[in-house]
Amino acid sequence: MGALEVLIPISFFACIVLCTFFIAKYRSETITKLGGPIPKTPRNPNSWKRIGTVVIGLAIGLLTSGLLFSNQVISDNDDSAGFIVTGIISLTVGAALILADKKTKNEENIDG
Numbered sequence: 001m002g003a004l005e006v007l008i009p010i011s012f013f014a015c016i017v018l019c020t021f022f023i024a025k026y027r028s029e030t031i032t033k034l035g036g037p038i039p040k041t042p043r044n045p046n047s048w049k050r051i052g053t054v055v056i057g058l059a060i061g062l063l064t065s066g067l068l069f070s071n072q073v074i075s076d077n078d079d080s081a082g083f084i085v086t087g088i089i090s091l092t093v094g095a096a097l098i099l100a101d102k103k104t105k106n107e108e109n110i111d112g
Contacts, residue, residue: 050100057096061089 065085
């Protein structure tokens with residue numbers, strides 16, 4: 001098992017090096033093909049409402065799982081406690097993502 005423990009960081013480092021190499025290669029090829037720097041596309045301002053909604057969903061999931069632990073609904077020695085907590089947090093963050101996406105679509109429809 002010792003060889004496997006050494007192989008994981010080496011392969012992770014190799015992935016990072018290769019990603020950096022191919023990104024730099026793609027950029028240099030694009031610059032030479034276009035004959036100049038890559039033009040930047042105009043960005044839409046990031047809506048903090050979406051990020052805030054997702055953070056609130058995460059906080060609600062953490063609060064719910066904490067309340068279930070404190071009220072002894074979920075016990076620490078239960079084997080499935082981690083799965084239940086992960087499921088609660090995943091559900092609340094997923095619901096928050098859906099809600100944030102609907103808010104964004106409504107804002108886009110109003111603005112035109």
